[in-house]
Amino acid sequence: MLNINNLHVKLETEDKQILRGVNLVVGAGEVHAIMGPNGSGKSTLSYVLSGKDGYTVTDGTAKLDGADLLAMEPEDRAAAGLFLAFQYPVEIPGVGNMTFLRTAVNAQRKSRGQAEMSAGEFLKVVREKAKRLSIDADMMKRPVNVGFSGGEKKRNEILQMAMLEPRMCILDETDSGLDVDAMKLVADGVNALRDAGRAFLVITHYQRLLDHIRPDVVHIMAAGRIIKTGGPELAMEVEKNGYADLLAGAV
């Protein structure tokens, strides 16, 4: 599904190489985790895949079902089925959460040639999915992420994911700032979406989240490259010994 080949990325404004040849293949139905120390390029990878400004791809490719992601506008990537759950969900004062969600759902449906969801139908679906994430009606009425707690913001990301039903989901440190209960809610939300046609790329610092969202494959990223790939046991190893051994081994 997602096929990243030799991806090199630098910052647009300064001559700083962040990604130095990332290779990654995520198949349909799979859950991959990327772990790595601060500054290894994990978040950059998620931003570049979703189309954020400020980065220059100097080499390599990234494809979603064979389509060149890097040539698409962010909204087209979303319509093609890519979703990024932000590490820091953005506050948008003045735009109601419900309005935002409905605009997004209908924009994607429209670009795929599907009919827009009626207000009634949308409301029914959103209420049911929000309930599962313990998101109350008041949160839906408030402006997007404004005044939300850390946990509420992350749950809101998962609600968006559940409503948009993307095929390739990237979770960028979705566990950061979450207490144990909130993490479980978020993980349950993610697990409910797991199916044979959908893939996940879970970026995290800690093995903790991976107890709840069991990955098929774990990658260790350092200095802009994936330096080691293994099974879930790799995450346990990081938790126990830290990154130092792995990094030393890679040099």
Added chain:
Amino acid sequence: MALPQPKLDKLAALTAGLALPKSGWAAPARADAMSRLAAMGLPDKRDEYWRYTDPTPLTTAVAPFAAVFDAGDETPLFDAIDRVKLVFVDGIFDAAASDDLTLSGIEIDLLSRVAALDIHWARDSYGVLECRGQLPVARPLAALNTAFATEGVLIRVSAKVTKPVALIYLHKSDGSDVKLHHCIKVEQGAQLSLLENGPAAARFNSVLEVDVADGARFHHIRAQGRDHARHAATHIFARLGNGSAFKSFTLTANGALTRNEAVIDLDGDDAAAHVAGAAVGDGQFLHDDTVFITHTGQRCESRQVFKKVLKNGAVGVFQGKILVKQGAQKTDGYQISQSLMLDDDSQFLAKPELEIYADDVKCSHGSTSGAIDDTALFYLRSRGVPLKDAQSLLVLAFLAEAISEIEDDAIAEDIRLRLDGWLSRHGR
């Protein structure tokens, strides 16, 4: 002090073709306004309150031409609202297109129809608040209006009127030069909503005098015409009695020059005055909100919320003042003026002023100008919202605080739709 010769010449040129009515109940007020105008002279760029806005197109002997805006097959604003309609075409009342003006609890007269009478209730209102509003800041164009206005509505409200009165200003002649003067008296405990919509003329000068008596409420929503080359100088003069409420919202899309002045005196205690504006301009567009709010009574609340969206060299001006007089304790004054620049070519000039002579007051003001938040834009796009729609959403979000001053949901929705239409035509 005698006026300098150029000012005298300009005034003579502008008033040469205008007739000052010599009879009727309004004649003394008109003569008085003329003499005040002669003492003030017309404004020019050297006047403190016209530093940012060149008034020349408003003071030339002949009005600059303005082609009529083609709205296509768009539904007119407020069309679905149940209202009493008064239609003016280039400042002339169109009885055939207007509704029957008899309505319980409210008396509506046309200035032109009652001008010849010797006695009319409006004699005690016409030009009174305008005259009072000339201090401490001179407003010569308002005095010009009082002296020479040819039409207007005189409304006296004695009950809670639920149906809004709607003034529709059509513009059909490229060179029309129109002065309308409205007097509204909302009597004790009464209530009125006034809607105004349309450009009115190529050059439009209006005065709206509103007296809101004790416990009365007045709600005003206006949308100024979208003719790109039109020029407008509008004035609101309001006095608020004890426990009364005044709310005014203005939408401005397009227009070569718009100067909207609001002069509000919170005269009684426990009164509330809100003035808000949303202005959007692309290219040849200068929009100026000049507001003066005086807190005379105690425990009054005032709010000024002005938002401007500018692109392509458009200019926004805000001059807002809160004056808290001695004894006006427990005043709560709020003022915010913000601009959103859609490119690097536009300009926003703001002059917030606070002058406070009471010691137990709360007054805040803020002014900002900035661009669309790229992070929010990316967030929306990453959820599949196309760039243009994402921008519109964020622009409407920016304007939301001003629009929220409209109490009626259906009217607010109409205003939002109009803005949405403008954004789809003028977005990046």
